[in-house]
Amino acid sequence: MTTAEKPAWRPLLLVAVCAWAAVHLIHLVFPEGLDTWNERLVDRFFPLKTAGSSWQTPYDDAIVHVDLNNTSLLALKDFHPSRAHYARVIANLGKIKVAVQMCDIIFAGETNETNDRLLMEAAGAAREVVFGMAFRLVADPQPRDGSAQDPLTLAYLRQSMWKLPAAGAVDEFYTGTDPLITLVPLAELSLGLGFLTLIPDADGVIRRLPLIARLEEGFYPSFALKAVCDYFKVPPGRVEIGPGSITLKGALRPGASQARDIRIPVDARGCMRIHFVGPWGRMKHYHFSDVYAAADDPGRLEQWQEELSGKIALVSDVSTGSADMGQVPIDESYPLSGVHANAVHTILSETFLREMPALASRGVEAGVIIALLLLSLHRSAVVFAAGTAGMAVVLVSAAGLLFAAANRIVPVAQPLLVLLMGWAGMSVWQAVENARRRAEIQKARQIAEHELEIGRKIQAGFLPAELPAPRGWQIAAHFQPARQVSGDFYDVFAMAQGRCTGIVMADVCDHGVGSALFMALTRSLLRAYALQHQPGLDPADFLAWSERVAVDAVRQTNEYIAGTHGEAGMFATLFFGILDPATGRLRFVNGGHEPPLVLRGGQVLHRLKATGLAVGAMAGARFRAADVVLEPGDCLLLYTDGVTDAADAAGNHFSKARLTALAAELPLTARETVARVVAELDRHVGRSSPSDDVTLLVVRRDPPAA
Numbered sequence: 001m002t003t004a005e006k007p008a009w010r011p012l013l014l015v016a017v018c019a020w021a022a023v024h025l026i027h028l029v030f031p032e033g034l035d036t037w038n039e040r041l042v043d044r045f046f047p048l049k050t051a052g053s054s055w056q057t058p059y060d061d062a063i064v065h066v067d068l069n070n071t072s073l074l075a076l077k078d079f080h081p082s083r084a085h086y087a088r089v090i091a092n093l094g095k096i097k098v099a100v101q102m103c104d105i106i107f108a109g110e111t112n113e114t115n116d117r118l119l120m121e122a123a124g125a126a127r128e129v130v131f132g133m134a135f136r137l138v139a140d141p142q143p144r145d146g147s148a149q150d151p152l153t154l155a156y157l158r159q160s161m162w163k164l165p166a167a168g169a170v171d172e173f174y175t176g177t178d179p180l181i182t183l184v185p186l187a188e189l190s191l192g193l194g195f196l197t198l199i200p201d202a203d204g205v206i207r208r209l210p211l212i213a214r215l216e217e218g219f220y221p222s223f224a225l226k227a228v229c230d231y232f233k234v235p236p237g238r239v240e241i242g243p244g245s246i247t248l249k250g251a252l253r254p255g256a257s258q259a260r261d262i263r264i265p266v267d268a269r270g271c272m273r274i275h276f277v278g279p280w281g282r283m284k285h286y287h288f289s290d291v292y293a294a295a296d297d298p299g300r301l302e303q304w305q306e307e308l309s310g311k312i313a314l315v316s317d318v319s320t321g322s323a324d325m326g327q328v329p330i331d332e333s334y335p336l337s338g339v340h341a342n343a344v345h346t347i348l349s350e351t352f353l354r355e356m357p358a359l360a361s362r363g364v365e366a367g368v369i370i371a372l373l374l375l376s377l378h379r380s381a382v383v384f385a386a387g388t389a390g391m392a393v394v395l396v397s398a399a400g401l402l403f404a405a406a407n408r409i410v411p412v413a414q415p416l417l418v419l420l421m422g423w424a425g426m427s428v429w430q431a432v433e434n435a436r437r438r439a440e441i442q443k444a445r446q447i448a449e450h451e452l453e454i455g456r457k458i459q460a461g462f463l464p465a466e467l468p469a470p471r472g473w474q475i476a477a478h479f480q481p482a483r484q485v486s487g488d489f490y491d492v493f494a495m496a497q498g499r500c501t502g503i504v505m506a507d508v509c510d511h512g513v514g515s516a517l518f519m520a521l522t523r524s525l526l527r528a529y530a531l532q533h534q535p536g537l538d539p540a541d542f543l544a545w546s547e548r549v550a551v552d553a554v555r556q557t558n559e560y561i562a563g564t565h566g567e568a569g570m571f572a573t574l575f576f577g578i579l580d581p582a583t584g585r586l587r588f589v590n591g592g593h594e595p596p597l598v599l600r601g602g603q604v605l606h607r608l609k610a611t612g613l614a615v616g617a618m619a620g621a622r623f624r625a626a627d628v629v630l631e632p633g634d635c636l637l638l639y640t641d642g643v644t645d646a647a648d649a650a651g652n653h654f655s656k657a658r659l660t661a662l663a664a665e666l667p668l669t670a671r672e673t674v675a676r677v678v679a680e681l682d683r684h685v686g687r688s689s690p691s692d693d694v695t696l697l698v699v700r701r702d703p704p705a706a
Contacts, residue, residue: 012376012426016369019421023414032202037413039201041396043329048404050278050330055404059277060348061284062231062253063312063341066093068288069319075289083107083115085292087122089315092294094126095301097309099254101129102227102344104196104316104324104337107182120186129190130227135176135197135220137213139269149179156184160192161218162236169243173270174199176213176220194226198326198339199271205327206336208271209343211246211264224343231312231348232262246270253348254310265352273353275346275407276330280338283345288315314341355409368395368415369422376426388423392416467492470501470581472702474670478678480694487515487572488640488693489523495530500546501581502530505593505638505697506574506615518561518570522615525560526576529553546578546587547625554589554615554623561616571616575608575638584630584701589623591615596638598628602664605634633703635673637663642692643677646685654684663698670698 027034049055066089073079086105093101110116123129157179176195187193195213200206211225221229225246229239232251240247245263252259266272277283294304316337317324328334346352356364368391375387399410469475477490487508495502506522508515530553554576561570575596577588590596592614598606612623630636639659646654662677674696681694 009373009377011429012373015425015429016373016418016422019425020365020369020418022421023417026417027414034413034417036201036203038411039203039205039207041399041412042403042409043205043207045400045403046276046329048400050276050282057275057277057349057351059282059284060345061311062348063314063344064284064286064308065337065341066286066288066291066313066315068315068317072287072289072292073319075287076292081288083111083119085288086315087115087118088295089288089291090119090126090129091122092291092301092304093308093313093315094122094128095295096291096304098313099128099310100191100227100231100312101126102223102312102314102340103129103131104223104314104340105182106132106134106180106196107186108180110183116183116186120183120189123186124189127190128230130223130230131182131187131190131193132196132223133179133181133193135195135213136178137174137195137197137199137210138177139172139174141175141177152184153179153181156181156187157215157220158218160187161215161220162212162239163218164236164239164241169241170214170219170270172268173219174210174213176215191230192226194221194223196223196336196340198336199269200326205329206274206339207329208267208269208273209339210269210271211266211343212241212270222343224340224347227312228344228347241270246272262347262350264347265354272343272346273355273409274328274339274342275349275351275353276328276342277345279330280335283338283341312344314344351407353403353407353409356411361411361414364395364410365415365418368419372419372422372426376430381427381430384423384427388419392419395419463489464492468494468501470579473501473579473581474698474700474702476670476674476698478674478694478696482511482642482693486693486695487511487519488642488695489519490638490695490697491523491527492697493527493531495549495578496545499580499582500542501579502527503577503579503586503588503636503638503697503699504575505596505640505695506572507593507640507642507693507695508572509570509614511693514568514570518565518568518572518616521565522557522561522572522574525557526553526574529556530576542580542583542585543587543627546580546627550576550578550587550589550625551623554591554612555621558591558615558617558621558623559619562619562621565616566619571614574615577608579630579699584632584634585627586630586636587625587627589625591623592617594639594641594644596636597660597663598630599635599637599660599664600631600633604660604664630699630701632701634701635663635670636699637673638697638699640693640695642694643681643696645692646681646694647688648684649686649688652684654681670700673698673700 049057068081076085090101090103107119181187181193198206199210209222209224211222212219229248232248232253234248234251238249240249245265248262250259251262264272294301314337316335318335318337324336325333326336328339371391372388375384378384395412395415399412402408402410463479467475467477475492479488479490487510489506491504493502504526508518508522530549554574573593574591575588575593577586579586588608589612590608590610591612592610595607595609597604598608606628608628611626613621644654644656644659659677662680663673665676668676677696
């Protein structure tokens with residue numbers, strides 16, 4: 001390549017910078033879009049850490065699950081465990097000497113006096129119990145009337161909330177409102193409460209857990225943070241909130257000799273990323289019923305003590321039918337108690353997932369731009385494209401490696417989009433520069449032909465690939481555009497869960513690309529409006545239902561086209577019918593289209609004349625429905641004027657009479673009828689090309705069996 005042939009680097013650099021700016025503008029306007037892409041890509045990296053690889057995070061067995069599952073319900077012989085059952089489990093876990101019991105249940109309100117008393121006695125005896133509560137977490141709380149809340153609840157929350165110095169680091173933290181808490185007397189006998197509320201990301205996946213929430217002039221801990229603090233013997237006075245972190249000062253693990261500070265990274269909302277260790281079964285699980293029966297066998301109780309003493313036991317209901325399920329990165333239906341357990345595990349093991357700093361992310365994007373700029377200087381477009389794809393693979397692979405090996409989250413959606421948009425922009429610029437060397441007329445012709453070919457392929461996709469003929473019916477069609485794209489179209493589709501069939505024939509005014517665009521618009525609108533009425537068909541009320549669907553679909557299509565594109569002066573003649581295959585009744589609206597013919601015994605029985613104006617011609621136009629019954633052996637013939645107006649070399653039209661005579665020939669199937677008409681039309685036109693689009697649709701009901 002000579003120096004003169006090399007593309008100038010300055011315009012390419014400008015293109016790359018514009019791509020970078022466009023990506024950041026997109027992120028500024030639609031932040032959830034790119035953030036969701038990033039999150040979903042990170043979700044794909046989790047199997048690297050959970051599939052038994054060398055990067056797999058060891059599970060901290062200091063936390064175990066006590067599951068009220070189907071097996072436990074069968075063993076208890078009670079599918080509706082009462083508070084007495086929970087009381088016994090709490091009491092037994094206290095005897096087993098677990099360090100902290102996390103009871104993922106909100107015991108709100110009083111029930112049976114005896115059961116409530118048993119639960120309180122068990123909690124008072126065990127002491128080391130954390131109960132659940134719920135908040136409505138809001139980002140921008142509105143002033144609320146405190147008198148609407150339960151005074152006893154508010155008094156307890158004010159008494160038990162944490163008073164933490166936090167300056168401006170908590171301005172964006174969630175605020176807890178509308179509390180639903182465990183019985184106050186029960187909470188007072190325990191270690192206290194932690195909120196269970198989870199906030200999914202924009203795509204509905206739970207990846208973070210709010211560790212702490214604002215409450216009036218103080219804070220309230222989450223279920224997981226409360227349990228961890230009690231496990232580490234960290235009182236609220238040793239919890240510090242700083243920019244981007246919550247620090248537990250002097251955390252001392254049971255059995256350890258030296259206390260240490262644990263710094264938990266959080267986002268601006270006070271949420272910690274959860275490091276999921278794997279599927280539900282990877283964590284240590286015990287049956288609720290086994291713990292329930294533990295006190296009955298002293299030897300077994302001693303074994304339980306050896307196994308569970310000093311650990312955190314999370315008690316939760318995961319039985320079939322439990323609503324406590326959600327989607328997490330490793331599972332679409334995951335018990336939410338597992339989310340709290342994984343949050344506790346993340347803190348205990350200090351395997352925090354940390355996001356790359358913003359400055360480092362900008363550095364990655366700058367590196368992408370520089371590498372892309374160097375690649376763009378190569379003459380071969382194939383090398384440029386392959387190199388760009390290779391850079392994308394390297395970028396994603398590096399992000400996966402950092403996540404698996406170092407718990408680092410690299411936001412790759414922005415760099416990938418910069419790469420893609422930069423490559424596209426540079427490719428376009430190079431294509432424009434190359435095309436400038438060619439003659440303008442030749443370029444314009446090639447572009448036009450290319451676009452028309454694309455339009456033809458796209459338009460062909462709007463026509464049904466297969467005609468859904470109901471049992472006892474035959475449907476056949478023929479379509480021949482006068483140019484590469486057409487304004488004619490037909491459609492046949494199932495309605496009302498397959499009990500009815502929609503039949504459409506239309507002809508957009510004029511020819512060419514404009515008509516083709518309006519053809520696509522009209523076809524899409526009509527089908528969408530028709531199919532939105534699919535539910536609710538009563539077989540006994542076909543006439544009313546089909547009239548409503550047909551008229552509404554045509555009317556709404558008309559209003560959209562006339563109201564939105566009226567200045568274009570485009571309209572379409574359109575026939576839309578809804579056929580009940582069982583009875584042969586056809587309910588239709590004819591918007592100025594050529595009247596379809598109903599033939600019986602070689603004679604024209606009906607001409608389905610217009611019941612309204614052409615669609616799009618005038619806003620507010622009225623349409624009415626009519627109906628006809630197709631008996632066994634009857635034939636419905638739909639066509640556009642391109643069939644009857646097709647002229648031979650002498651200018652003689654094919655004519656409706658000739659079309660009718662051909663369609664009336666007996667006995668013919670629908671496919672044979674279409675083939676006969678098309679063959680005669682080709683003979684009539686000869687070597688000439690049709691001046692208009694030719695569209696034909698034949699619907700024939702099978703005659704009765706001999």
